[in-house]
Amino acid sequence: VPPTLSTTSYALIGLLVFDSASSTNGMTGYELKHRADLTLRFYWVAPAMSQIYTELDRLRRHGLVRPRASKAGGRRSTRYVVTASGRKALDDWLGTSQPGFPVLKHPVALRLVMGSLMGEEAVTAMLDEYQKALTERRGDLASVRLQIGDNPELAFPAMVADWGLAYYDAEAEIVESLHRRTAAWAADLVGDDDEASG
Amino acid sequence: VPPTLSTTSYALIGLLVFDSASSTNGMTGYELKHRADLTLRFYWVAPAMSQIYTELDRLRRHGLVRPRASKAGGRRSTRYVVTASGRKALDDWLGTSQPGFPVLKHPVALRLVMGSLMGEEAVTAMLDEYQKALTERRGDLASVRLQIGDNPELAFPAMVADWGLAYYDAEAEIVESLHRRTAAWAADLVGDDDEASG
DNA sequence: TGTAGCATGTAAGCCGTTACATGATTGA
DNA sequence: TCAATCATGTAACGGCTTACATGCTACA
Numbered sequence: 001v002p003p004t005l006s007t008t009s010y011a012l013i014g015l016l017v018f019d020s021a022s023s024t025n026g027m028t029g030y031e032l033k034h035r036a037d038l039t040l041r042f043y044w045v046a047p048a049m050s051q052i053y054t055e056l057d058r059l060r061r062h063g064l065v066r067p068r069a070s071k072a073g074g075r076r077s078t079r080y081v082v083t084a085s086g087r088k089a090l091d092d093w094l095g096t097s098q099p100g101f102p103v104l105k106h107p108v109a110l111r112l113v114m115g116s117l118m119g120e121e122a123v124t125a126m127l128d129e130y131q132k133a134l135t136e137r138r139g140d141l142a143s144v145r146l147q148i149g150d151n152p153e154l155a156f157p158a159m160v161a162d163w164g165l166a167y168y169d170a171e172a173e174i175v176e177s178l179h180r181r182t183a184a185w186a187a188d189l190v191g192d193d194d195e196a197s198g
Numbered sequence: 199v200p201p202t203l204s205t206t207s208y209a210l211i212g213l214l215v216f217d218s219a220s221s222t223n224g225m226t227g228y229e230l231k232h233r234a235d236l237t238l239r240f241y242w243v244a245p246a247m248s249q250i251y252t253e254l255d256r257l258r259r260h261g262l263v264r265p266r267a268s269k270a271g272g273r274r275s276t277r278y279v280v281t282a283s284g285r286k287a288l289d290d291w292l293g294t295s296q297p298g299f300p301v302l303k304h305p306v307a308l309r310l311v312m313g314s315l316m317g318e319e320a321v322t323a324m325l326d327e328y329q330k331a332l333t334e335r336r337g338d339l340a341s342v343r344l345q346i347g348d349n350p351e352l353a354f355p356a357m358v359a360d361w362g363l364a365y366y367d368a369e370a371e372i373v374e375s376l377h378r379r380t381a382a383w384a385a386d387l388v389g390d391d392d393e394a395s396g
Numbered sequence: 397t398g399t400a401g402c403a404t405g406t407a408a409g410c411c412g413t414t415a416c417a418t419g420a421t422t423g424a
Numbered sequence: 425t426c427a428a429t430c431a432t433g434t435a436a437c438g439g440c441t442t443a444c445a446t447g448c449t450a451c452a
Binding site for chain 3: 006045048050051054075076
């Protein structure tokens, strides 16, 4: 019987599998967190450290990963490698589970919908800040994309990175246009005031 | 002291505030769920019924909404309206809280990154299904957009709906190109086989 | 008569976060 | 010697889902 794991668990197994393609050492929880922050974060989540360790222990209990205790220079650390059943569990999951539709939690859109309660200045400031954050995120992803290069073994990670870049570009364009529409809305309000008072 | 509420709580208050702009009856939990499925779902979440009722009771305890018990034709139902402090709490939140960066949970991208473990056919099938689902979602949002119209009072909801539509369009285009790249990847693999065996 | 929709809730439990606690190593 | 980084965990708690439980109304 295959254990029922969360999607995040499988995502972590995936990171370990792809790591084992380049090295046989396995990864520490700390390294896994770093990797998740660099990649997983753009299309899934960046789990907290505490969750990484919790998941790692769960996977170990299920026999999907094997810990390799090692004291690198006297410092205690545990490296994890995927077992054969871990690899099989991932393959099964990839083969049978339904992806489902993406979920977007967009706090900027959530506030923008109430823009009339915020006023033009607050909306404009919010969109400005979002544009900045967007540019920064895009930069982070772009440097990840550079590291991937055009190695055919990383064709799919490259596709997903490009997907993210295209998404950020589209988002930047849309936010730009929303900026203009907000200004137009404010101008219209002034126009209405004139009519009402004139 | 302002009570600390989750973003979802404020989102629900927002729905009630916008409802009170068109009617003074307030909304039942059931109606709120329906509204959330139609709107909130596209940029935040579609909370379960049970959560709607839980939140509504929490807001009531904080004095942010007022229940209006009413038996519509013998059927028991409770309609909620936003109180003055509820409206103030929302304004405060809109004025002071930092939106933070959007979080995208994209199960299709998560699987695509492991495309080499899935094989071309499985990847292609997944992308096909995603395209269908995308088209359907876009249709749902388009009909919401139609209902909004160009009423200037709903300028911001219209902007957010257009944002969503543009997002879905961009996504459809990207997925289309990923489809082609997956085919090219498979073709390359065949080419490599030829070289290795030739 | 029965099904779909309206309407409201409770209980159990998972996923994930923040806060807290501990300690070694490296380099400025 | 101090800060940053490496490294690992526990405890408390919040948010949210699923499953369960209940009952009325309209309509085919």
